[in-house]
Amino acid sequence: MSLNSSDSIIIVGTYILARAGCNFSAISGTDADALRWDRFGYAHLTKLASDQPEDTFVKRTPSTELWDEEVPHDKIKIMSEYLEDFTILPQEQLPKGVKFGVSFTTVTLNAPKHLEYLYQRLKEQYGVRFIRQKIPHIQSAFSSPSTKVVFNCIGNAANTLLGVEDAKCYPTRGQVLLVRAPNVQTNIMRHSKDEETYVIPRPGSNGNVILGGYMQRGNG
Known part of the structure; x- marks a missing residue:
């Protein structure tokens, strides 16, 4: 799809926590589309880490990932x-208790700073105008004729937002700590x-590290 300067892209979503960890982790399932986007995302982020690490707050980082359950062989092949x-x-x-593990070079991000970079780039380089407002229905995002694309990023609100009301969506409670460990x-x-x-070490943060976090399904 080609877009003109007068076209609109709408992102419907919630905020990101200031203490959230942010990295590339190959946790997608075996869905072909998800695996394809994994590959594209990793390629884009590693390029930012090579070309603009200080501006984008993206850094190559050694990584170890462990699974307590078996991992499908086709997923491992694609990751490799x-x-x-x-x-x-x-x-x-x-x-003890781990059935499978890998090591590789991942990318870690300073989530708040990377969002600032994206905001400034879109605003200054592409002239994007940002408007923040609440919507009563997912179709409200299409109210303007100039809207060409809508990204649904509403997270757990998918359970209640009119027009979505996904009964399979549920909250998950966890715990995240931000500590200094250079x-x-x-x-x-x-x-x-x-x-x-x-x-998850946080780049460009004077040695801060994110530690997390247990996962309680259905507890929000």
């Missing part, structure tokens, strides 16, 4: 095709059925 320095960890190196330079993720554990 594009992730830098991809290595399957031998079983004897895995912590010696921590490695990203670590552990995926379990009912919890996520992670350590």
Whole structure:
């Protein structure tokens, strides 16, 4: 789709937490579209990390990812095709309870600063005008004839927003801590059925690290 300067792109969504961790993690399922977007996203972010790390607050970071459950072989094959320095960890190196693990070079982001970069670039380089307002119905986002694209990023509000009302959407409660630990330079993720554990260094933050966080499904 081609867009003109008079066309509108609407993003319907919620805010991002100032203490949120932000990295590339290959946690998508085996859906072909999701895996394709994983590849595109990783390529874009690693390019930013190479070309504009100080402006974009994106940094290449060593990463270890662990799974307490089996991971489909087709997913692993696709991950190995594009992730830098991809290595399957031998079983004897895995912590107790972990069934599969890999290491690779990921990218970590300073979420608040990266959003500021995106905002300034869109505003100054492309002349994007930002308007913040509440909408009563998802179709309200299409009220202007100039609107060509709407991104639905409403998260848990999908359960209640008129026109969406996705009954399969549920809240998940967790805990995230922002600590200062400048010696921590490695990203670590552990995926379990009912919890996520992670350590994510935040670039350009004077050594801050995000620690998280258990996962309670249905508790919002």
